[in-house]
Amino acid sequence: MDALLLSLRLALCVSAILLAGGLPLAYWLAYSNWRGKFLLEAVVALPLVLPPTVLGFYVLIAMGPRGPLGKLWQTIFGHGLAFTFEGLVLASVLYSLPFAVQPLIASFESVDRKLLDASAVLGAGRLRTFWCVILPLSIPGVVTALVLSFAHTMGEFGVVLMVGGNLAGVTRTVSIDIYDHVQSLEYADANRMALVLLAISFAVLSVVYGFNRQVGRQIGHRLWTPWAAK
Amino acid sequence: MDTVGGEVNASTLSLRLQLQRSRADSAPFLLDVSLQVPAGITILFGPSGAGKSTLLDCIAGLVRPDAGRIAVSEEVLFDSQAGVNRSPQTRRIAYVFQTLALFPHLSAVENVAYGLASLPHAESTARVEEIMKAFRVDKLRARKPAEISGGERQRIALARSLVTQPRVLLLDEPLSGLDAELKSAIVEDLRAWNAERRIPILYVTHTREEVDALGERVIAMDHGRVIGTGTPFDVLEAPRHKRLAQAAGFENLLSGTVVDLREADGVMRVRLNNSHCEIEVPLGYAAAGDRVLVAIRAGDILLATSQPRDLSARNVIEGKIVAMELRGTLVRARVDCGTQFIVHLTPGAVRTLELAEGRCVWLVLKTHSCHLVEE
Numbered sequence: 001m002d003a004l005l006l007s008l009r010l011a012l013c014v015s016a017i018l019l020a021g022g023l024p025l026a027y028w029l030a031y032s033n034w035r036g037k038f039l040l041e042a043v044v045a046l047p048l049v050l051p052p053t054v055l056g057f058y059v060l061i062a063m064g065p066r067g068p069l070g071k072l073w074q075t076i077f078g079h080g081l082a083f084t085f086e087g088l089v090l091a092s093v094l095y096s097l098p099f100a101v102q103p104l105i106a107s108f109e110s111v112d113r114k115l116l117d118a119s120a121v122l123g124a125g126r127l128r129t130f131w132c133v134i135l136p137l138s139i140p141g142v143v144t145a146l147v148l149s150f151a152h153t154m155g156e157f158g159v160v161l162m163v164g165g166n167l168a169g170v171t172r173t174v175s176i177d178i179y180d181h182v183q184s185l186e187y188a189d190a191n192r193m194a195l196v197l198l199a200i201s202f203a204v205l206s207v208v209y210g211f212n213r214q215v216g217r218q219i220g221h222r223l224w225t226p227w228a229a230k
Numbered sequence: 231m232d233t234v235g236g237e238v239n240a241s242t243l244s245l246r247l248q249l250q251r252s253r254a255d256s257a258p259f260l261l262d263v264s265l266q267v268p269a270g271i272t273i274l275f276g277p278s279g280a281g282k283s284t285l286l287d288c289i290a291g292l293v294r295p296d297a298g299r300i301a302v303s304e305e306v307l308f309d310s311q312a313g314v315n316r317s318p319q320t321r322r323i324a325y326v327f328q329t330l331a332l333f334p335h336l337s338a339v340e341n342v343a344y345g346l347a348s349l350p351h352a353e354s355t356a357r358v359e360e361i362m363k364a365f366r367v368d369k370l371r372a373r374k375p376a377e378i379s380g381g382e383r384q385r386i387a388l389a390r391s392l393v394t395q396p397r398v399l400l401l402d403e404p405l406s407g408l409d410a411e412l413k414s415a416i417v418e419d420l421r422a423w424n425a426e427r428r429i430p431i432l433y434v435t436h437t438r439e440e441v442d443a444l445g446e447r448v449i450a451m452d453h454g455r456v457i458g459t460g461t462p463f464d465v466l467e468a469p470r471h472k473r474l475a476q477a478a479g480f481e482n483l484l485s486g487t488v489v490d491l492r493e494a495d496g497v498m499r500v501r502l503n504n505s506h507c508e509i510e511v512p513l514g515y516a517a518a519g520d521r522v523l524v525a526i527r528a529g530d531i532l533l534a535t536s537q538p539r540d541l542s543a544r545n546v547i548e549g550k551i552v553a554m555e556l557r558g559t560l561v562r563a564r565v566d567c568g569t570q571f572i573v574h575l576t577p578g579a580v581r582t583l584e585l586a587e588g589r590c591v592w593l594v595l596k597t598h599s600c601h602l603v604e605e
Contacts, residue, residue, distance in 0.1 A: 117292050118331035120318040122345035122394060132344075136335045 002169050003177035004196060010085070010173060011153040014092045018100035018149045019142070021093075026104030027130065048098045056162025059091045063163065083165045088173075091163040092153045099148040107141025108134055140212040147208045151201055240269035240428035243398050247288055247298030247308075261285060261295075261454040267398075268447075269428040271421070275441050275465070276451035277477040282434045283328075285451070286400045289432070290325045291318035302397045302430075324391035326404040330383055332375040338362075338386050339371045345394040361393040365419055381412045388416070392423060399424075399431040410439065417444060438479045441466060450474055472523055475603045480525035481572040483603070488520045497544070497597055500524060505568025510544040511600040525601045528562070528574040532594035535583050545595035547571075551587050554580070565593060 029041060047055055062069045063081040069090075073081040081087040111134050119129040135142070157175040164171030166180070174197055181190035249261040261281045274282050287293040289300060291307065294315060300308040307316045307323075332341050342362060346354040362368040365385040375383055384404055391399065405413045424431060433444060441448055441462050448465040450458035452473050458465040466478045475483060489499040489508060497510045500522060509524070516522055538546060549567030556562075561575045563585070571593055575585070585591070 114327050114329055114331040121290055121325045123319045125319060
């Protein structure tokens with residue numbers, strides 16, 4: 001059960017961080033006219049196509065005692081970043097970035113530009129337009145982003161294994177726990193964990209699709225799904 | 231609002247601007263306009279693609295012109311030479327879009343109050359109440375735009391724009407979807423609202439009916455330029471521009487060659503293309519041999535089944551009906567006189583005269599129903 005609690009804690013942290021950072025990033029990607037924007041878009045989408053081991057490998061190198069992130073962390077907090085919960089959070093944030101940012105971009109872009117013009121002409125600045133017009137009309141996108149980052153983090157395996165190692169209570173998440181059980185031929189334990197994960201994933205996705213269907217009907221938005229974006 | 235001793239000063243919008251737009255999918259477009267818009271309703275009329283909406287976007291500050299100056303009375307909103315470019319938020323120009331752009335997630339009251347966020351709650355509530363009464367939508371309050379009828383949505387969009395006490399109102403075909411009765415009721419409320427405030431209202435349309443319904447002053451635009459200014463009659467009844475003539479509902483646009491000028495009679499004779507058909511039109515800036523375009527309304531042409539005599543009308547042309555079709559309450563007939571004319575008739579006239587395809591007829595045209603237009 002330790003593994004499950006750890007995974008839940010990790011997924012919650014990652015979703016919260018991705019929401020906080022994803023909103024401004026997605027806003028910028030949706031509305032900026034900068035020419036080099038496509039480069040950043042490509043970087044954000046990288047985890048979709050990169051094998052988790054490749055991403056995990058570079059994150060591990062960066063977080064190692066000689067890596068820039070590792071050194072910085074060492075000087076600030078007095079201990080290394082690799083094989084810790086914080087390191088796991090950081091790696092998972094990178095890994096789930098497109099799953100949070102792309103639904104946000106898609107829903108920001110589907111807000112009618114004339115509404116933004118109307119808001120500006122009525123005297124509202126960018127921040128007020130964002131809070132009062134863009135965000136309320138992007139609720140399905142926000143929910144999708146939160147849930148996809150949560151579910152994606154719950155289920156990740158490769159990155160966690162590379163960056164976190166396999167320390168019970170610290171970095172041993174559900175998926176790694178299941179893998180361990182299978183390796184030791186403890187199929188009953190593996191099955192119990194796998195079923196819990198399956199049930200959680202299914203429940204969460206059902207709630208989201210049901211919610212988005214309701215809200216989407218009210219404000220006329222389509223649901224964003226990762227396979228539609230690819 | 232500029233008030234002096236309780237009196238409201240009527241303000242004027244004056245602008246002069248250029249904007250070059252190059253798009254991958256179309257020819258480069260140049261907007262080059264100079265305008266004075268006094269208090270009251272001024273209609274900006276022109277075919278779609280003439281640059282009307284782009285002009286409004288420039289005035290509202292949503293699009294930045296390449297060069298020029300925009301001012302309301304003495305206050306400069308944009309001046310390329312002085313480096314002034316006020317943001318749309320601070321221009322106090324109200325803009326009602328063609329799509330209205332009501333916020334779909336906010337109720338009618340929240341929509342109307344949107345532009346008053348900086349006011350104290352009590353004052354904002356009072357102003358919203360007042361304007362919603364003036365535009366007769368005070369019963370809708372909590373309803374969302376999707377639950378409101380088309381005409382009421384338009385009223386709410388107007389109320390939302392005007393509650394901020396703007397200095398200028400821009401309307402981009404906001405009433406295009408409504409029937410004539412509803413339209414004129416809304417325009418009456420708008421006029422009543424503006425009677426004491428006296429702000430310039432620029433009303434964009436591309437339909438002839440709206441010009442007739444609203445008309446005081448008309449500015450006609452095409453290809454990014456102003457091509458005519460004046461009363462609806464000046465601009466539309468005697469159009470000097472081919473695209474404007476089409477937009478204003480001149481079904482017949484016939485090209486021809488000037489045969490001779492008769493200055494003493496104030497007329498000239500024009501031979502229509504590919505025919506022996508000659509018609510008399512009012513004297514224009516043309517010389518014998520020049521190619522000209524003549525615009526004639528299908529409803530201005532009379533039709534006779536025997537050759538009429540002793541008429542004041544100078545043009546009587548013999549021809550044959552080649553096609554007739556019923557369109558709503560009018561019959562549209564094509565008459566071949568060497569060149570084809572379109573004539574509008576009532577179903578009653580068709581019955582009484584026993585008109586049918588293949589019938590020989592005479593067309594009667596007054597000289598002053600024939601208008602010379604430029605290509």
